[in-house]
Structure formats: structure tokens, C-alpha cells
Amino acid sequence: MSVSSLLTPDALAALTREMQGWRHHLHAHPETAFEEVKTAAFVVERLQAFGVDEIHQGIGKTGVVGIIRGQQDGPWLGLRADMDALDLHEDNDFAHRSQTPGKMHACGHDGHTAMLLGAASFLARHRTFAGTVALIFQPAEENEGGGRAMVEDGLFERFPIASVYGLHNWPGLDSGHFAIRPGPMMASYDIFEITLNGKGAHAAMPHLGRDVLVASSELVLALQTIAARTVSPLDSAVVSVTQIHGGDTWNVLPQISVIRGTVRTFDLAVQDLVEQRLRDIAQGIAVLHGITATVRYERRYPPTINAAEQSRIAAQAATAVVGAERVDLDPRPSMGAEDFAFLQQACPGAYIWLGAGPGQSGCMLHNPGYDFNDDILGVGARYWVQLVQTILPLPSTGA
Ligand SMILES: [Zn+2]
Ligand SMILES: [Zn+2]
Structure with missing residues (x-):
């Protein structure tokens, strides 16, 4: 059985309920650049509970890397989520609103962390892949370059990661759709x-x-x-x-x-x-x-530039999850910026947008009324698992 086929609708539904709980907890407790101490501790606690093979803390100050080895040897694959919130006062009044005045998860990094945790939970239980997955939980994406801090702290020397992948939720792109292109994706x-x-x-x-x-x-x-x-x-x-x-x-x-x-x-x-x-x-x-x-x-x-080969692989994985009609292979790049660019400068990589639909009350990223769309948690986790299947298939299961 390939690892992605084990993620049945029932398994995904159970996982989605868990991811939603984690996401709401993280949303209620936002921490900003290099202060993600409780967030990192939350991630570490979950990774320990999943039984991942290794947990490395304090990489790039508050960054965390979890390691999951597959059944067989193979290349190392890096999957990255950002963990930080913004200095912004939340306007929402739902139960999981920010409990820290002046700080808010208005870019959906709470959702990114929850989706990578969801994939980690599944992959730690189902290791039918050939290689090693490095789960990269990165601090300080907003303004302060936590991605650079992790790279300078030896992320790619300590772990022989051959390719690295990033994902961002994208309000305005239809819910559960993907968009990716080779070359420039986001600006410097x-x-x-x-x-x-x-x-x-x-x-x-x-x-x-x-x-x-x-x-x-x-x-x-x-x-x-x-x-x-x-x-x-x-x-x-x-x-x-x-x-x-x-x-x-x-x-x-x-x-x-x-x-x-x-x-x-x-x-x-x-x-x-x-x-x-x-x-x-x-x-x-x-x-x-x-x-x-x-x-x-x-x-x-620097600008976020997708490597041609990794961009193709990411598009292939997204297509396997949602179908070709829901994957835009030629989106217009964004003039926004993303510090995943530092990881891509050090290692071939691809960065994909996951559509979040119109968003909470039609809110874009960085708006005080924004909330991550929980409907896409399952699609995001499936994408990560499918990426592992696509890049690290067991020899017997074929590519
Ligand atoms: Zn942002
Ligand atoms: Zn962001």
C-alpha cells in the first residue's frame, strides 16, 4: 500500500478534527517573531506524542525540526511550515480569537503549523515510504527572516535535505484549489x-x-x-x-x-x-x-523563485490530491514576499498556494478580521502526504 492511499476518508476526517483543535489552540495563543516559545513547545509535544524519530529544537532560535524515517532508506525531503503571528489587534469575536492583545494569527501560520502536524501524525504511523522526512517548523516568517536564521544555523548541513517544499494558504483563490508556477512566485x-x-x-x-x-x-x-x-x-x-x-x-x-x-x-x-x-x-x-x-x-x-523540477513535482502531487482542473499552473506571481526564499537559495525547492476561498468575511491576509479557513486543513495535510508518496515511493509500489 502506498502511504497516500492509507489516508482514507475516515482517517482524514479523524485527522481533520484533531488539526482543527490544534489550529484553534494556536490561533488563540499567537506569538510573534523569535518569541514562538509556547508554539514551539506545543509542536514538540505533538511530535513526541506521534513518536517521530528525532526532534531538534532551537534551530534559528525558536525553530523546530522533526525527523521521520521511512521503512526503507532514500533521499531526505524537507516540508516547511511557518509558526509566527503578527503584531495586529484581532477584530473577531469567535471562541478561538486571540487571547493576547495586539497579536494575531492574521496570515494563517496557525493553519500551516496544524497541517504539517497533521501530516506528521499520519506519516509517523504509516512509514511506507523510502527516505527521510524533515518537518521544518520555522519562526519569524513575518519581517524578521526566520527562514534565513534556520539556514544560517545549519539547517541544510545538519540534515542532508535534497529538496524542500513550502505552502501558503491563499484567500481569493478558490477553496481547496492549488496554484504554482516555476520561476518567480513572490517578490523580493x-x-x-x-x-x-x-x-x-x-x-x-x-x-x-x-x-x-x-x-x-x-x-x-x-x-x-x-x-x-x-x-x-x-x-x-x-x-x-x-x-x-x-x-x-x-x-x-x-x-x-x-x-x-x-x-x-x-x-x-x-x-x-x-x-x-x-x-x-x-x-x-x-x-x-x-x-x-x-x-x-x-x-x-530575496524573491521566491520555484525550481523547475520541484515545481513540476509539487504540481503533480497537488493534481493527485484535487485533480488537474483545480490546479492553476500559471498563476500571476504576487508582489508580496516570503522568506521561504532563503530555504530555496540553499536547496532546490517549490512553494505552492492553497486556495482559502473568499475567507472569513472576505478578508485577505493581514486583515484584523481574517481567520484561517478550516475547510482546507484536510487538503493541505493530504498534499504533504502525497508529496512524500510522489518523491519517496517504496520501490515495490512504483513511482
Ligand atoms: Zn504574512
Ligand atoms: Zn504568511
């Missing part, structure tokens, strides 16, 4: 801060100063020409100014103004181009106004 995430330093003056005598606010206004508009006039129309880039800080009162021209924002691209060459152009424009505007510009540009997350 860069931040910038430009400090303009001029000469403060009486607002009634601007000729005696060097006005940073007029320069800031020009700069914000000029930055918009990067995507419009510098990057090829056939490539993609977003340059968004999100903060302007300068001045305190009515009649003073401030000395300093600070402009901050974010840049998104899919391609390293475009990323290089945007950064260079942003620096040039800041210096050019500064020269024009006789002031100085200091630019801090920080590359946070």
Missing part, C-alpha cells in the same frame, strides 16, 4: 530610508535656508519614475514611499527630513538597477537643492 522585499539634511530657517525667510521639504516632495515624485521609466515595461518593480517625516511646527523650515519605503522585484538584475537608480535620484535631488542625502538600502528577502 527591500526597504530604504533616505535622510535629507538641509539648513533650517524661518519659514518667512526661506532664502536663508535649504528647504528639505520641497526637496522631499520632488524626491517622492522622482522615485516613481524608477518603475515607470527605468525598469523595462516587460519586467516588474514596485517602489512605494510609505513614510515622510519632517518638521514640527507652522513657521519653521526643518533641517532634516526622512523618507522611508519598500521596493519589490522578481529579479536580481532589476533589484540592482532599482537600488542604484534610487541612490542616484536621491543624490541628484540633493545636489539640485544644495543639501545632502544619506541613503540606507536594506535587502530583506
Whole structure:
């Protein structure tokens, strides 16, 4: 019997009830970047109860890796879920709402953790596969790069993982459908801060100063020409100014103004181009106004680029679970970012979206009214099990 065929509708129904319980517990107790102490302990407790072979804690601070060996030897396969919540006040009033004011699972990582636990529970009991599964429970996906922390902490040196797979629920994509494409799936995430330093003056005598606010206004508009006039129309880039800080009162021209924002691209060459152009424009505007510009540009997350072979395998597994008509093989990439990109830089991998439907009251990710759609827990767990079947089949069962 192949491992995926053992996951019968009855077994799946029982598992789904368990996953829902775990998911609601995690939702009620959200923890944010690198503070996922209770969440990690919850994961460890479950993995111990399932009887996985090894549990490694503290990888990338609060990350956890569980190991399940199949009946026969074979390659190592990495399955990754993120565990962290967001700094956001939850608007919902259902029983499992956040019990920690100002923190909320608004990206569905509670569901991701529950689905990987569900698959772990099943795989620990049914080891009809040839190889080793590494269950990667990752901290700090939001903003802080927990994926990078795990990679830098030796994730791929400590465990000889040959390929790695990630999954994210996707409101707006039909419930229980999948979407994946080779190449760019999600964008890079860069931040910038430009400090303009001029000469403060009486607002009634601007000729005696060097006005940073007029320069800031020009700069914000000029930055918009990067995507419009510098990057090829056939490539993609977003340059968004999100903060302007300068001045305190009515009649003073401030000395300093600070402009901050974010840049998104899919391609390293475009990323290089945007950064260079942003620096040039800041210096050019500064020269024009006789002031100085200091630019801090920080590359946070690289783009999420699916490897061709792993993307094909992920699509094959998704198709086996829900049928070809429910797998979109050419979705438009998202300008959002995802730190699974760090795992993909270290190891061939593929990242798939699992449709969450319209979502709780039509809410998108990061909305205070969002809740993970429990209807897709079963599909997600089946996908993980099918991926193990597809990549690590027992020789006797065929591929
Ligand atoms: Zn998020
Ligand atoms: Zn997320």
C-alpha cells in the first residue's frame, strides 16, 4: 500500500478534527517573531506524542525540526511550515480569537503549523515510504527572516535535505484549489530610508535656508519614475514611499527630513538597477537643492523563485490530491514576499498556494478580521502526504 492511499476518508476526517483543535489552540495563543516559545513547545509535544524519530529544537532560535524515517532508506525531503503571528489587534469575536492583545494569527501560520502536524501524525504511523522526512517548523516568517536564521544555523548541513517544499494558504483563490508556477512566485522585499539634511530657517525667510521639504516632495515624485521609466515595461518593480517625516511646527523650515519605503522585484538584475537608480535620484535631488542625502538600502528577502523540477513535482502531487482542473499552473506571481526564499537559495525547492476561498468575511491576509479557513486543513495535510508518496515511493509500489 502506498502511504497516500492509507489516508482514507475516515482517517482524514479523524485527522481533520484533531488539526482543527490544534489550529484553534494556536490561533488563540499567537506569538510573534523569535518569541514562538509556547508554539514551539506545543509542536514538540505533538511530535513526541506521534513518536517521530528525532526532534531538534532551537534551530534559528525558536525553530523546530522533526525527523521521520521511512521503512526503507532514500533521499531526505524537507516540508516547511511557518509558526509566527503578527503584531495586529484581532477584530473577531469567535471562541478561538486571540487571547493576547495586539497579536494575531492574521496570515494563517496557525493553519500551516496544524497541517504539517497533521501530516506528521499520519506519516509517523504509516512509514511506507523510502527516505527521510524533515518537518521544518520555522519562526519569524513575518519581517524578521526566520527562514534565513534556520539556514544560517545549519539547517541544510545538519540534515542532508535534497529538496524542500513550502505552502501558503491563499484567500481569493478558490477553496481547496492549488496554484504554482516555476520561476518567480513572490517578490523580493527591500526597504530604504533616505535622510535629507538641509539648513533650517524661518519659514518667512526661506532664502536663508535649504528647504528639505520641497526637496522631499520632488524626491517622492522622482522615485516613481524608477518603475515607470527605468525598469523595462516587460519586467516588474514596485517602489512605494510609505513614510515622510519632517518638521514640527507652522513657521519653521526643518533641517532634516526622512523618507522611508519598500521596493519589490522578481529579479536580481532589476533589484540592482532599482537600488542604484534610487541612490542616484536621491543624490541628484540633493545636489539640485544644495543639501545632502544619506541613503540606507536594506535587502530583506530575496524573491521566491520555484525550481523547475520541484515545481513540476509539487504540481503533480497537488493534481493527485484535487485533480488537474483545480490546479492553476500559471498563476500571476504576487508582489508580496516570503522568506521561504532563503530555504530555496540553499536547496532546490517549490512553494505552492492553497486556495482559502473568499475567507472569513472576505478578508485577505493581514486583515484584523481574517481567520484561517478550516475547510482546507484536510487538503493541505493530504498534499504533504502525497508529496512524500510522489518523491519517496517504496520501490515495490512504483513511482
Ligand atoms: Zn504574512
Ligand atoms: Zn504568511
